[in-house]
Every structure is written in C-alpha cells, then in structure tokens.
Amino acid sequence: MFKSIYIRLAFTNLKKNKRSYLPFLVTSIITIMLFFDMSIIMDNSGIKEMPGAGSMRSILGFGTVIVAIFACVFLFYTNSFLIKQRRKEIGLYNVLGMGKKEIAIMMFWESLMVGGASILAGILGGIILGRLMFLLLYKIIGYQTSLQYEVTGSSISTTLILFAVIFFVAFVSNLIQVRKANPIELLRGGNVGEKEPKTKILLTVFGVVTIAAGYILANIVENPIEAISVFFVAVLLVVIGTYALFVAGSIAFLKLLRKNKSFYYKAKHFHSVSGMIYRMKQNAVGLANICILSTMVLVTLSTTVGLNLGMENIMGNRFPKELILTIDQSNEETIRTVDTIVAEELNRQGIRQENGYRCQYVAMVTDKEKDGFSFYAFGSLFYPNRVLVQIAPVSYYNEMMGENLELSDQEAVIYTSSKTPYGKDHFRIEDTDFTIVEEPDAIPMEKKQNFPVMESYILFVKDQTVINNLISSLPESGEVSMEYSYGFDLTGSEEKKEAAAEAITNRIQNDYGIGGYLELRGVYEEDFHMFYGSFFFLGIFLGGLFLMATVLIIYYKQISEGFEDRNRYQIMQKVGMSRREVKKTVNSQIRMVFFLPLGLSVLHLAAAFQLIRRLLSSFNLTNTNLIVACTIGTVLIFALIYAFVFKLTAREYYKIVTR
Incomplete structure (x- = not known):
C-alpha cells in the first residue's frame, strides 16, 4: 500500500512539473536513440566487410565514445536544473511530516519512471530511427550494395547498462543534496538573496589574454601537421579564457552598461541589467557552456560539410594523375622494363594514356635552416622544419614541359609544392650550392597547395652525375636511392583501367621482383568516400547532439530564471510597470543573455578559421572559397535556429513572470 502511495505521488509530481521534466525526458530519449543507433551501425556485420570499413568504424567508434561522454556530462548538468527547481517542493514535503527516507523512496520512483521511460523509448525509437540513419550513412558514403539492417543484442545491452548507470548516479547525487540540506534551506530554494558581485579585474584581464593567446597561436602556425597539436592547445586556452571572461568579464561589462546613464536609465534596460549583475555569478558558467557548445556546433558542421562537398578537390590534390606508379629503387634497366610493361598492358586493354x-x-x-638545407637521416618526417627535397635530371623536366633547357653543374630549376614561391637565387644543400635559373608555376608531376602537409622542393639539375656527386657527399648516403615516378591520365572504362592496373602491378612485382606500388584514383575513390563520408555523418550526428544540448541549456536557464524573477516582476507591475514594458524588459534581458554567447562563438570560429584551413589541408582540402562558403552557411543556419529558440524561450519566460 505504502509503495503504491509513493508511486502515485511520484507520478503526480512528474505530471505537475511537466514543463521542466518533458524537455529533459525528450532530450534523454534523443540522446539514447543517437547512442543506440551509433552502436547498431558499429556492430553491423555488413559494414565490417565493406571496403574501407576499418577507417569508417574507427571514426564511428570515436563518435560513440564522444556521445557516451557527452551523455554523462549533459544529463548530469540538466539534472542539476531540475533538482534546483524542486528544492522548495521537497522542503515542503519535509515540513509537512515526510521524512527524508520517505522522500528518498519517492525520488527513487521518480528517477525510475523518468529513466525507465527514457531508456525504453530511446531503444524503441532508436530501432525505428536506426534504419533511417543506416540509409543516410550509405547515401553519404555512396555505397551501392544494399546491406541488411541489424539490431544486435550487444547494442541493446550496452545502451541499457550505460544509461541505467547514468540515471542511477544522478539519483544518488540528488539524494545526497537533499539529505545534506535542512528543511528551511530547501523551502527557501532559489530565493536566497545575492550580494552584488565584485568586479574581478585580474580575472577579466586573464580571460582576455588567454583568449588572445589562443587566437594568436591559431593564426601563427603554418605546417598542417603542427596545426593538429596546436589546435588542442588553442582550444584549451580559448575554453579557459571563455569561462574566465563570462565569470568576471560579464560582470565588468554589465557594470559599464550601468555607468552609461543614457542606456541604463530606461525601463527596458534598468531591470534587466541590474538583475543580471546580481545573478551573473550563477549565470556565467551556463553562458560559457552555451558559447562553447555553439562553437563546437559551428566548427564540427562547417568542417565536415566542407570535407564532404570538397571531394573533387581532395581527390585532385591527392591524385594529380589518374594512375601513378612509383618504383622504390630504379636504374635505367628498371625504367625500360616498367615503361614496356605499362605500354603493353594499356594496349592489351585498349586504353591509352594522356597528360603523362x-x-x-x-x-x-x-x-630547413637559415642558410640552406641539411640532410636528415632518421626520426620523424613530419616536423615543422622538415622539408622533402627531390632531385632529378633536367632531361625529365624538359620532357614534362616540352622545353630544351641546358644547365651547368652548378645550375638548377626549382619547383615548390607550396603556392608561396621559393623566390631565391640560390639553393644550398649541405655543402653544394646551386644557382636557380628558373622556377615554373606548375608542372604535371605535382600540384601546388596553400598549406602542404609537408613542404617539398623538386630540384632539376644537369644530369645523373651531379646527383651521384651530391649523394656521395651526404652523411649516411646509403639511406637514399633513386626512385622512379610514372603518372598519367587514362581514357576508357573503369573496368579496363582497373584490369590494366592490376596486370601492371602483378607483372612488375611478381614477374620481375621490382619493388614499388601503383595508385589508381578510381580504386581509392570508394575508400575516400567512405572515410570522408563517415566524417560528414559523424559531423551531422555530433552537431545535432551539441545543438540539442545548447537549446536545452538555454531553455532550462530561462525557465529557472523565470521562476526566480516572477516575484520581482510582480512587484514592478504593482508599482506601475505595464505589461508592455514588462515584455520589452524581458526581450532586452533575454536578448543580452542569448546573443552574447552566439557573438563570442562566431568570433571564436573566425579566429580559428586559418587554423581550420590548415587542418583541412592535411586532408587534401585546399579550396578556400568552398571552406568559406561552408563556414558562412553553417553560421547563418545556426543563427536562424538560435533566433527561433530565442523567440520560444522569451515567450515561455514572459508567461512565467506575468502569471
């Protein structure tokens, strides 16, 4: 009988607080659905057998971990809003004679109902949504073969255990808070008066300096590989600075507004600014969270959309020619053999080469040193000052360019992979100095890039004798050898191209024992679509998750503040403030709260743009116009959604304070 009373009481409480619990319930269900669907895709047996599945499953596995961590942090964060709003109600139960043990039992049933309903609905909804997500993934990656949609027991059990633990720990956390508080504290709830916070100049300056340091760091790095490590440092600095700026800088900013008499002494600004100053201590962290989440949404979606839409640019940079054959150790006899095999196999398939x-x-x-270049035999290749130097006879340059250039022993032609030209008269490597007589803007062998993963130079010298003399003068000269690269575009069907490529590889490696490898763009294209399509899918997935979190944090923040502000607004109406003036004040306050995080997140994105460009160039995406368009488009769409949420929460806030 007593259990049934607690169950009915728990159900009544949830029904009575549906305005608070319904968004939490919906968000929990969506989070569980997303995690469950990611697990389903990861465990699908068909995916494991797809070409390029290893890379795709690694990316999706990373996304699953991110969703799990995010679910823990986010559900605990939103749960804190709920327990804060219900403190007065729980205190009233305690004063009316219900002991903390009975309150704990009631809260247990509430948690069981919310958690159980969320997990059950999340798994069922995930099963329904999973098929759509499954089809979306294959549409994005361009995989043609239809695969069987599967719901695995491991996905269900993993989801059930993870979220059962999260809801149980949240229940225990709520219980500890209630047990520690006395009835009077609970009854007072959020009505404890706040002292005016002091202006923390040092913390404000620290926030500005930290954000500025992150911005500078993001814009001075040039090497894409270095940008990967710098990215995390810059993000950490900006996150720390954002929290410091909202905690201390927001108070300083509001006090400056208060000193501006023409702005402050207006009905719609007076109440909102003064109220926000007193509450900014508790608001600051929430605003910082909104700002950081908004930045995550913008960065995640803009980069992944850019990678997906820039596939042609990526493939063009990665494969300057449709077929590229590279021989590890070559001599004149090897080159003649390889050229003969290539010609024979292309003729056998009835296809021909062009632009080779x-x-x-x-x-x-x-x-790379101040006065030249020194040979480096061991260690990591991808280091900021590491440069790849390729030295070839000028006869190959003449063949590529249709020229008849003659060089002396000390002269050379130079080509750099970077769009920034070498631009010097001399090139010095170890103790050998070459006079640069020509620097072409383009050669068929390699395309220029804004931010090459590794800077490289191709040096064309007089002949093989010059190269041999240079090699003999190098330390650790046994570490270098002559390589041969043969690249060209092809005419004909993809089947014939693949057949020719396979035959060339087999004859070179198996019949003649020549070491090397062949890359055919069409063969790699499917793997690339898998890899970058998975990134795009994960970007949509995580972007939607972060957006949902941003919306819910804003919603709960405004609802909780609405209940806190209701008495204040009622007093203001009693002393003469009209409903129209209340509405203007509400809009003014919410506009400040809303668009400050959005403005700062857009500023963060703008400051990180150069770093993002360099990171994307490591994925072979160098189309700056496309990256800019994707970034601007993402910001505009996000701003529209943000504005819609602003209208929605402003209306709910107004309803609460005027009730």
Missing part, C-alpha cells in the same frame, strides 16, 4: 609525366629522382628529408 615520367621522372627519376632521389628523395631526401632535410632540415
């Missing part, structure tokens, strides 16, 4: 190039060169990794 051939080049034999020695490749070496060097350290």
Whole structure:
C-alpha cells in the first residue's frame, strides 16, 4: 500500500512539473536513440566487410565514445536544473511530516519512471530511427550494395547498462543534496538573496589574454601537421579564457552598461541589467557552456560539410594523375622494363594514356635552416622544419614541359609544392650550392597547395652525375636511392583501367621482383568516400547532439530564471510597470543573455578559421572559397535556429513572470 502511495505521488509530481521534466525526458530519449543507433551501425556485420570499413568504424567508434561522454556530462548538468527547481517542493514535503527516507523512496520512483521511460523509448525509437540513419550513412558514403539492417543484442545491452548507470548516479547525487540540506534551506530554494558581485579585474584581464593567446597561436602556425597539436592547445586556452571572461568579464561589462546613464536609465534596460549583475555569478558558467557548445556546433558542421562537398578537390590534390606508379629503387634497366610493361598492358586493354609525366629522382628529408638545407637521416618526417627535397635530371623536366633547357653543374630549376614561391637565387644543400635559373608555376608531376602537409622542393639539375656527386657527399648516403615516378591520365572504362592496373602491378612485382606500388584514383575513390563520408555523418550526428544540448541549456536557464524573477516582476507591475514594458524588459534581458554567447562563438570560429584551413589541408582540402562558403552557411543556419529558440524561450519566460 505504502509503495503504491509513493508511486502515485511520484507520478503526480512528474505530471505537475511537466514543463521542466518533458524537455529533459525528450532530450534523454534523443540522446539514447543517437547512442543506440551509433552502436547498431558499429556492430553491423555488413559494414565490417565493406571496403574501407576499418577507417569508417574507427571514426564511428570515436563518435560513440564522444556521445557516451557527452551523455554523462549533459544529463548530469540538466539534472542539476531540475533538482534546483524542486528544492522548495521537497522542503515542503519535509515540513509537512515526510521524512527524508520517505522522500528518498519517492525520488527513487521518480528517477525510475523518468529513466525507465527514457531508456525504453530511446531503444524503441532508436530501432525505428536506426534504419533511417543506416540509409543516410550509405547515401553519404555512396555505397551501392544494399546491406541488411541489424539490431544486435550487444547494442541493446550496452545502451541499457550505460544509461541505467547514468540515471542511477544522478539519483544518488540528488539524494545526497537533499539529505545534506535542512528543511528551511530547501523551502527557501532559489530565493536566497545575492550580494552584488565584485568586479574581478585580474580575472577579466586573464580571460582576455588567454583568449588572445589562443587566437594568436591559431593564426601563427603554418605546417598542417603542427596545426593538429596546436589546435588542442588553442582550444584549451580559448575554453579557459571563455569561462574566465563570462565569470568576471560579464560582470565588468554589465557594470559599464550601468555607468552609461543614457542606456541604463530606461525601463527596458534598468531591470534587466541590474538583475543580471546580481545573478551573473550563477549565470556565467551556463553562458560559457552555451558559447562553447555553439562553437563546437559551428566548427564540427562547417568542417565536415566542407570535407564532404570538397571531394573533387581532395581527390585532385591527392591524385594529380589518374594512375601513378612509383618504383622504390630504379636504374635505367628498371625504367625500360616498367615503361614496356605499362605500354603493353594499356594496349592489351585498349586504353591509352594522356597528360603523362615520367621522372627519376632521389628523395631526401632535410632540415630547413637559415642558410640552406641539411640532410636528415632518421626520426620523424613530419616536423615543422622538415622539408622533402627531390632531385632529378633536367632531361625529365624538359620532357614534362616540352622545353630544351641546358644547365651547368652548378645550375638548377626549382619547383615548390607550396603556392608561396621559393623566390631565391640560390639553393644550398649541405655543402653544394646551386644557382636557380628558373622556377615554373606548375608542372604535371605535382600540384601546388596553400598549406602542404609537408613542404617539398623538386630540384632539376644537369644530369645523373651531379646527383651521384651530391649523394656521395651526404652523411649516411646509403639511406637514399633513386626512385622512379610514372603518372598519367587514362581514357576508357573503369573496368579496363582497373584490369590494366592490376596486370601492371602483378607483372612488375611478381614477374620481375621490382619493388614499388601503383595508385589508381578510381580504386581509392570508394575508400575516400567512405572515410570522408563517415566524417560528414559523424559531423551531422555530433552537431545535432551539441545543438540539442545548447537549446536545452538555454531553455532550462530561462525557465529557472523565470521562476526566480516572477516575484520581482510582480512587484514592478504593482508599482506601475505595464505589461508592455514588462515584455520589452524581458526581450532586452533575454536578448543580452542569448546573443552574447552566439557573438563570442562566431568570433571564436573566425579566429580559428586559418587554423581550420590548415587542418583541412592535411586532408587534401585546399579550396578556400568552398571552406568559406561552408563556414558562412553553417553560421547563418545556426543563427536562424538560435533566433527561433530565442523567440520560444522569451515567450515561455514572459508567461512565467506575468502569471
């Protein structure tokens, strides 16, 4: 009988507080659905057998971990809003004779109802939504073969255990808060008066300096590989600075507004500014969270959309020619053999090559120094000052460019992979100095990029004798060898191209034992679509999750503040403030709260743009116009959604304070 009373009481409480619990319930269900669907896709047996599945499953596995961590943090965060709003109600139960043990039992049933309903609805909804997500993923990656949609027991059990633990820990946390508080504290709830917070100049300056340091760091880095490590440092600095700026800088900003008499002494500004000053201590963290989440949405969606839409640019940079054959160690006999095999197999398939190039060169990794380049034999290739230098006879340059250039032993032609030209008269490597006689803007062998993953130079010298003399003068000269690259575009069907590529590879490696590898763009294209399509899918997935979190935090923040402000607005109406003036004040206050985080998040994105460009160039996306368009489009769409949420929450806030 007593259990049934607690169950009815718990159900009545949830019904009575539906305005608070319904958004939490919906969000919990959506979060569970997303995690469950990610697990379903990860465990699908068909996906495991797809080409390029390893990379795709790694990306989706990373996304699953992110969703799990996010679910823990986010559900605990929103749960704190709920328990804060119900403190007075729980205190009233305690004063009316209900002991803390009985309150704990009632709260247990409430948590069981919310958690159980969320998990059950989340899994059922995930099963329904999963098929749509499954089809969306295959549409994005362009995979043609239809695969079987599967719901695995491991996905159900993992989801059930994870979220059962989250809801149980949240219940225990609520219980501890109630047990520690006395009835008077609970009854007073959020009505405890706040002292005016002091202006913390040092913390404000710290926030500005930290954000500025993050911005500067994001814009001074040039190497894309270095940008990956710098990105996390810059993000950490900006996150710390954002919290400091909202905690201390927001108070300083509001006090400056209060000093501006022409702005402050207006009905719609007076109440909102003064009220926000007193509550900014508790608002600051929430506003910082909104700002950081908004930035995450913008960065995630703009980059992944750019990667997906820029596939042609990515493939063009990664494969300057449709077929590229690279021989590890080559000599004149090897080159003749390879050229003969290529010609024979292309003729056998009835296809022909065009726009081709051939080049034999020695490749070496060097350290870029002030007065030249020094040979580097060991260690990591991807280091900010590491440069790849390829040295080839000028005869190959003449063949590529249709020229008849003659060089002396000390002369060279130089080509750099960067769009920034070399622009010097001399090129010095170890103790050998070359006079640069020509620097072409383009060659068929390699395309220029704004931010190459590794800066490289191709140096064309007089002949093989010059190259041999240079190699013999290098330390650790045994570490370098002559390589041969043969690249060209093809005419004909994809089947014939693949057949020719397979035959060339088999004959070179198996019949002649020549070391090397062949890359055919069409073969790799499906893998690339899988890889970048998975990123896009994950971007939509996580972007939607972060957006949902942003909306819910804003909603709960405004609803909780509405209940706190209701008495204040009622007093203001009694002393003569009209409903129209109340509405103006409400809009003024919410506009400040809403658009300050949005404005700062857009500023964060703008400051990080150069760093994002460099990061995307490591994925071979160099189309700056496309990246800019994707970024602006993402910001505009997000701002429209943000404005819609502003209208919605402003209306709810107004209803509460005028009730």
